[in-house]
Ligand code: SF4
């Protein structure tokens with residue numbers, strides 16, 4: 393199924409791809425090609441009403457994310473640093489039946505800010521493309537890609553940091569351009 397407009401958009405960028413687009417190599421290439429355009433789009437988004445934009449972005453997320461199988465991808469778990477707090481470390485170590493000392497030594501490190509992070513990329517708990525501790529995964533894992541979080545247009549830098557790695561983010565943001573009838577030469 394195509395979301396209205398995306399097919400013609402893809403034709404205009406001279407690439408035809410099934411929708412939603414989940415090919416990570418294609419997405420990486422597009423991210424480079426569309427870098428300047430995306431900076432202009434972010435400038436446009438910054439000036440929109442936050443509440444209306446949050447609603448639109450969340451609607452797109454709800455429409456698009458069920459069409460993308462995270463277990464076919466796993467790219468966030470393969471490529472991101474995961475922050476953990478004390479409660480999360482306590483919960484997961486208890487679930488795994490390990491003392492905190494053992495758990496910390498095996499899985500944790502201190503990040504630059506002094507925060508605890510998982511000490512491996514890809515994450516230790518990724519098996520294939522699936523999380524082996526899904527019910528006990530960390531808050532940051534549950535939140536990603538954060539399209540349900542208010543004030544989307546104040547988090548554009550962070551969201552676009554992941555544009556080239558996450559098919560959900562790529563498809564939501566490209567569909568958003570179409571739904572807002574945004575043209576790169578209109579700014
Ligand atoms: S804990 Fe699970 S969801 Fe979170 S990064 Fe690791 S594998 Fe992914």
Ligand code: SF4
Pocket residue numbers: 460461462463465466467468469536537557558559560561
């Ligand atoms: S959230 Fe994005 S990067 Fe992570 S597994 Fe799902 S589609 Fe892939």
